[in-house]
Amino acid sequence: MAGHNLISRKSPVAKTLSRNLLVRMRIQLSILIVTVLAVLVMDSQGWVLRLENALFDYRITQTRSATVLPSAVKVVLIDESSMAKMSQSLGQFPWPRTVYAELLEFFDMAGAQAVLFDILFTEPERAQFGNSDSLSDHDARLVEATAEFPFSVHAAMFNLDTIDEELNDLNQALPPGVVEKFSIKQVQSNGTAKLNSFTLPLPELTAASSHLGLVGADPDEDGIYRRLRLLWPYQGDYFPAFSLAPLLINEPDPIIVSSPYQMRFNDRVIPTDKNDRLLINVYGDYRPYPIARIFQAYDQIKKGELDQLAIDPYEFENAVVFIGASAVGLEDIKSLANNRKAPGVYLHAAAYGNIIDDDGLRIAQPWVTRSAVIAAAILALVLIFMVPSFSLKIALLSALPVAWWFVTGRALEQNGVIAFSLPVLALLLTTGASFTYLSFTEGATKKRVKRMLSQYVSAAMLDQAMAQSDDILHAGDGVEEELSILFSDIRGFTNFSETLPAVDVVRLLNCHFSEMSEVIFNNSGTLDKFIGDAMMAFWGAPIQVNNHADLAVKAALDMLVQIVVVNQLLADKQLPPIEIGIGINTGRVILGNIGSDRKLDYTVIGDAVNLASRMEGITKSYGVPLVISESTRLSLQTDRPCLILDHVRVKGKLQPVPIYLPLPNQQEEPDNYQQHLDVASNGQAAFAAYQAGNWSEAESLYALLPFEKLRDLYLARIANFRVNSLPENWDGVYTFESK
Template sequence: MSARSLVRLCISAAVLLVFVLHGGRWLPLRLLDLIENFTYDARVVLTAPGTDDPRVVIVDLDERSLAAEGWPWPRHKFATLVDQLFERYGVRALGLDIVFAEPDDSALRLWDRLHREEFSQIPEVVSRDTAIRAELDHDGRFSAALSRRPVVLGYFFKPVVRSGELPTTGGLCAPLIDARTAQLYDVDFIEARGYGGSLARLTEAASACGFFDNPLAASDDGVYRRVPLLQQYDGAVYPSLALSLVRLALGDPPVELVFDPPEVRSSLHLERLRVGPLEVPVDGRVAAYVPYRGDNRTFTYIPAVDVLRGEVVSPERLRNAIVLMGTTAAGLFDLRSTPVNKVFAGVEVHANLVSGMLDGRIRQKAPYYAGIEVVMHVLIALLLAWAFARLSALASALVSAAVVAGIVGLALAMWSGADFVMPLGVPVVFTLTLVMAHLLYGYFIESRGKREISRRFGQYVPPELVEELAAHPEAVSMAGESREMSVLFSDVRDFTSMSENLDARELAAMINTFLTRQTAVVQQHRGTIDKYIGDLVMAFWGAPLRDEQHALHAVLAGMQMQRSVRELDDEFERRGWPKLHIGVGINSGRMSVGNMGSEFRMAYTVMGDAVNLASRLEGLTKEYGVGVLVGQQTRDLLPSGWAFREVDLVIVKGRREPVAIYEPMGPKDQLDPGLREDLARHRGALQLYRARRWDEAEVEFFNLAQGPRPHPVYSLFIQRIMALRENPPPPDWNGTFTFRHK
C-alpha cells in the first residue's frame, strides 16, 4: 500500500471512529440524532398517503362536547355513550384513551345522607332504596355498559415513582404474558415501576386494557415516532391500547413474539409480533414506528356529544368501525408532538397505529440497525479513501456525490418498497464529513507537496509525469540510489562550424527551436530531461518514476528525434538556417540517480559507466553513418519482435571490454521485406568478416552496397577489410574494433 493511500485510509478511519462511537452510544452526539430524526420525519411527511381510513373513527371529547355537556361528565353519560356506540351504531370495538381513576359516587353519598337523616322514617322511600341506589350508582352503570362488550380500557405506566407517590392506583387487567413465561425471553422490554389505572370495578368489567403512555418519546426528543406495543411490570408483560384494540377487533387471537431464528429469543433477533393473521414489525424494545397517514384530523372525528344525543349525521360511518374515544380539547392536555405536526391529538396517534397494523404499513427498524449503520460507514470510508488516494479532486467529489445519492436512493427505496427504515441522515453527514476532511488534507498538505514536486521536477519531466509524481510522492526520492535505467545523448553534427555562420540572435533562435522540438519528443515518451549542453540533449528513463519499459521508450524517443529534425527542414530553409543532422546514442544498465552536485548547486542527474557508454555511442553514430546507436543491454531489453542492424563489436575509449552496438530498425512486422532480407545478409557478412574470410565478406558487403538500399556501414567494412588484408589482426582477434578517440 502506498503512503498516500495509507494516509487517506487513516483519515477515513479517524472520522469513522467518531461515528462508530456515536452509533454504539459510547459517544452520543445530539446533533447527529437530530439530523437522523429530521430525515426520518421528512420521509414520513413525504410518503404519508393523506387519506382517511374508514375502518377507524375517533369519537372526540372536543370543545363543543365539553361546552354542551359540561366537564367532567358523570359516568352515566359515558355509559350512555358506550350503549349508543354498540346498540345504535353497531361499532366493532371501542378503545378508551381515558383513565377513570376517581369514583363517581357523589350522588350516592348524598342519597346515603338523605336516606339516613331525612327519609329513614318514610316507608315508600325505604322500599325504593335499592332501585334508587342502582340509579345513582354511575360507576355501576358504566361498568355494566362495559361488561360483555369489546371495550379496551386505557391506563398508563409510570417509568419512575417519585418520593411520596403511590406506585399503583386503580386496577390492572391480566397480562398478555405472565411473569413466569416472560422469563423465557431475553427481550429488552421497557420496565415500568408503577401504573395509574381506572377503578378496579371498571377494569374488571372491560374486555381488555391497554397502556397509552410512551416512555420512548423522551429519548426521541419528545416526538412520537415510535410507540411500545408491550411493557413489562413486575415481571409480567402488558399490551398497549392500540395492540389490545386490534386484537379485540380481530376476535381476540393470541399474540406471539416472532424471532429469527425462532430458537434465539433475544431482542437482537426479535422481528415482529404476530396478532392472528397480522404481522407487526417491531424493534428490539418491542416498539413500532407510527405509520402516520397524514396531518392532524386525517381520520374521521365525530364529537362525543353527537353520539351521546344520537345526532350523528351519517350513522353508517360508525357501522362496524373500530372506535377510539379521546379528547382534543386543549385544557385536557392530550396533545403530542409528531413528525407530521408539532401539535397532534394523542388519540390520533393510536388511530394511526391501529390503521397501520390492519394495513401492514408499519415500517421496521431492525434491532441490528446500528450494525447496518456501521457497515455502511465502513464501506463509505474505504471507498472514499480509495477515491481520494487514486483519483483527482474533481473525480473524488463526483464519487462522493454518487455515494450521497446512493444513500438517499437506497433509504427511499427500502422505505417505500420494503417498509424498512434505513439510516439516512447520519450516513450522509458521515460522507460529507469525510469529503471535507479529505479535501482539507488535500488542500493544506498534499497540494503543498505537489507544489514542491512541481518545483523540483517541472523543468525535467512532462506535465503528466508531474501529476503522477504528485499522486505518488512516496515514489520520489532526491537521494542518490542505484537503478536499472536507460540514458540518451543527442548531439548536432558539425554544430561548431554551422554556428560560426550565424549571429548570436539567430543562433539562439535556431537552437531554441531545435531543443524545444527535441524536448517535446523526450517528454512525449515519458523521459526526463537531464541537461542541455549547447546543442547536446541528455535525457534518461526510469527516474524519478520507475518505468518497466524504459529501454523501449528511450529507443522510440531516439528514432522520433531523428524524424523531428527532418520535420524542421522546411522551416529552417525559410529562415535561412542550415539543415541539422543529429546522432543519438542510447544505453541501458545500472546507474546512480539523484540530486548531485555541490553545496552551491545541485542537479537531479544520472552517473555511471552505463551513462558514459551512451555518450560514446552518440559519438560513434557519425563514424558509422547511422542516426541511432544502442548498446547490447538496450537491445536485449526491447521486445523480441524488434529488428536491429548489428553494426559492430567495439571497444570505446575508457573501456576494456568490447560491446556490441546496434542500429534499431523498428518492429519486424512493419519493415519492408527487402530491408529484412538486407539485414539477414548483413548478419551473414559480419560472420564472414569475424571469421577472417575476407574475400567472401567483401563480396557480400559490396553487393549490399550496390543494392537498392545502400548503407554507409557496408562501405566502412569494405575499407576495413582492405586494411586488414594488408595488416592481419592477431590470432585471438574476435572481430572487435578499438576506438582511440571519443
C-alpha cells in the same frame, strides 16, 4: 531490448514510488478506521440522533401527506366545538359518565368491532358531583354498559416513578384478578423495562371490563412522540398496549414472540425497534368525528328522525373506534412526526392502523447502517485518491449524498427506515480528513486558486487558468483590466416571488440559473455571482482575450435562444414562463479577490460594472431583451449589425451613452443576415432623422422597424414634439431619472 522495463524494480525511483504508495495506503487505511470508529461512537452516544429524527420527520411528512387512516379505524374526538356545544346540556367538562355509556350503546347499535377510551377513569365521579361513598349513578351506568358491551377497552397506565418521602407505594402488586384477566399469558420477550407503579380504572370499572390497554407513551429526546411500546411488562407479566388490545378481542389467547426489530402476534409479524416499540408510520388525514355529531345522530335515532342523520351509524360497522381528546384544556396534545399539535389518540389509532394494514415501519438493523458507513468512507477514499480531476471528485462526492437520499427515500416509501445521517457523516469526515492530508502534501497554493476559480469558470477555462495561478493570486491586490461585463435578470420577478410558493420560486431560479450558467461557460465567460434573480458575468479574465466583447454578445444572444429551453423545462415543472433582460458594457474595471479573510470573491468593481447594470435595467423601456453600450459595440472584432436604440443619460451619469441592440451576424443566421443589415441601416437613418428633427422622415423610417415597442416609443415622442416645441437645450439625448 524486448520487454525491457523503463524503471527497474530495484531502482531508487521505483523504491521511492513504492514507498510513497505504501505511505499513502497506510494513511488511507488510518483515515478509514478513524472515521468509521468516530461515526460509530457518535451513533452510540446519540450525537446525531436529533438530526436523524428531524430528517425522518421531514421525509415522513412529505411521504405520508396524502395517506388516510384505514377505513376500519375511526377516531372520535372531544374537541373544542363539541365541548362548547354539549356544555349547554351537560354543563362544564368533565361530563357525567353516562355520556360514555351512551357512546357504547351507539357503537353497539352501529356494529362497531371495538371501542377504546383514551380516557383514564381512575377516580369515582362522586368527587365531582358530591355523592355519597357509594358509586354514583353515572359511574354505575358506565360500569353497567362496560359489562354489557365486551367490545369496550378502557385505558390504564404503568409508570416508572422515582422514590421520595411522599411516595411509598412503589412496586405494589396489581389488584387481585388483574393479572389473570388482562395479561397476555404466552409471551416470549427480552424486554428490560422496569416499571414500578400503575394507574387502573376505578375498581368497579376494572372488574366490569373485558379488556384493558396501556396508554403510556414516551417521547424521544427532542419531545416528539414517534414510537409506542406494544408490550408492557409489570412484575414478570405482560400486558397489551392500547393499540394492541383490539386484536385480543378476536384473538384472546395469542402467542407473542418478541425479538429485536420484530414481534410475532400469532401469524402476524409487526416490525418494532430493539425495545419492542413500534415506529409509527403516521397518516396525513385521520378524518376524526367530533363527539357532538355522534350524540346528535344518537338523539336523532332515539327520536326516530332518520332522514338526515348527522352521522350514519353504519360508517362504524366492524370498525375499531378510538375515543380521545383534542381540546387544549384536556392536556392530551402531543407532538408527532408530522403534526406538532396532534391529539394523543392519533398515536394509538395510527399504531393500530399500521398493525392491521401491515403498514408499520421496518427499521434497518445495525449491521445495515454500519455497512453503509464503511461503504461511504471507502467510496470517499476511492474518489478522492483515485479520480485525477478535482472537479470530477467534487461532482461525484456531491452526488453520493444525493444518491443516498434517493435510496433511503425509496426505502421509506416501501416502509423501510435506513439511517441517512451516519453514512453521510462518514462521507464528510472521510472527505475532510483526506483533503486535509492532501492539502499538506499537494500544493496548497494551486489548490486554493483552483477551488476559488472553479465556481466562476468552466472546466476547460479552469485548466488554462491554473497555468496562470501565480498571476491570479497577485490579483488579490487589485489590478485594472478592460473587460466586458454582462448583467441579466428576470422580468417581473417581484410578481413571481409574491404569487408563487417559496419552494417554487427556488425551483424556478435553479432551473433558469442552471441553463444560463452553461451558456456563460460555453462562451468562455466567468460567472461572477447570482444576485437574487439576477446574474453577473464577465469576459477577459482570468484568461485574457482580445475578443471579450464578441464573446459577451454571443453569450447574450445564446441566452435569448436558451430561454426557450428554460421555459419548456419550467412548463414541465408546472411553473410559469419567464422573460429576461440583458445588458452589456465594456470598460476598465478593478479585478481582484475582494472580501474578507473568511470569504473572498473573485470579482470586478467600478463604473463600467455599474453602467452594465444600467444597460440591463433599461431594456424594458425599449421593448428589447438585450442592450449593449457604445464601448461594447466599438470593441467588437467581428462584423455584427447593431440597431441603434437611443442616446441616453443613465442615472448618476452626465455623459450620454449611445445604446444598441446587437443582431445575429452572418455566421449565426446566414439566411437572415441581409435582413438584419437592413434593420440596422434603417434604424441608423431613422435615429439620425429623429436627432435632426426631421419628424416626417423619422416617422416613415421607424414605421419600417420590426420592433413594435421601439417603433411606438419614437412615434409617440415625435407626436409629442410636433405638439409641443422642443426644449431649448434639446440634444437628442433621453435622460433616465431612475435606475
